[in-house]
Amino acid sequence: MTGCGGADIMISNQIVEGPRPCTVFDIKTFRNQGAIAFWPTANATLRTVTSQQAAGALPWNGGDVPPPIILKRNQE
Numbered sequence: 001m002t003g004c005g006g007a008d009i010m011i012s013n014q015i016v017e018g019p020r021p022c023t024v025f026d027i028k029t030f031r032n033q034g035a036i037a038f039w040p041t042a043n044a045t046l047r048t049v050t051s052q053q054a055a056g057a058l059p060w061n062g063g064d065v066p067p068p069i070i071l072k073r074n075q076e
Contacts, residue, residue, distance in 0.1 A: 009046070 004010050004022035016026040025036055034051030041047050 004020050004024075008022050010016065010020060010022050010024045010026075012024065012026045014026060015028055016024045030036070032052070034055075036048055036050050038046055038048050
């Protein structure tokens with residue numbers, strides 16, 4: 001699997017290695033942060049919130065709760 005196929009977001013059920021030109025949500029992300037909700041905002045961005053952000057840090061992942069991710073849609 002290489003690149004992002006022109007997408008702004010990649011959601012994968014595999015571990016995605018290496019940097020990508022898009023935002024990647026792979027199996028590692030889901031293991032560490034739980035479910036992810038996506039919804040569009042009024043200013044053409046896509047807001048995401050993980051279950052970790054909504055409920056707090058989980059004892060087994062040892063991490064701090066990350067800030068919300070705001071993705072700006074490519075405007076051409």
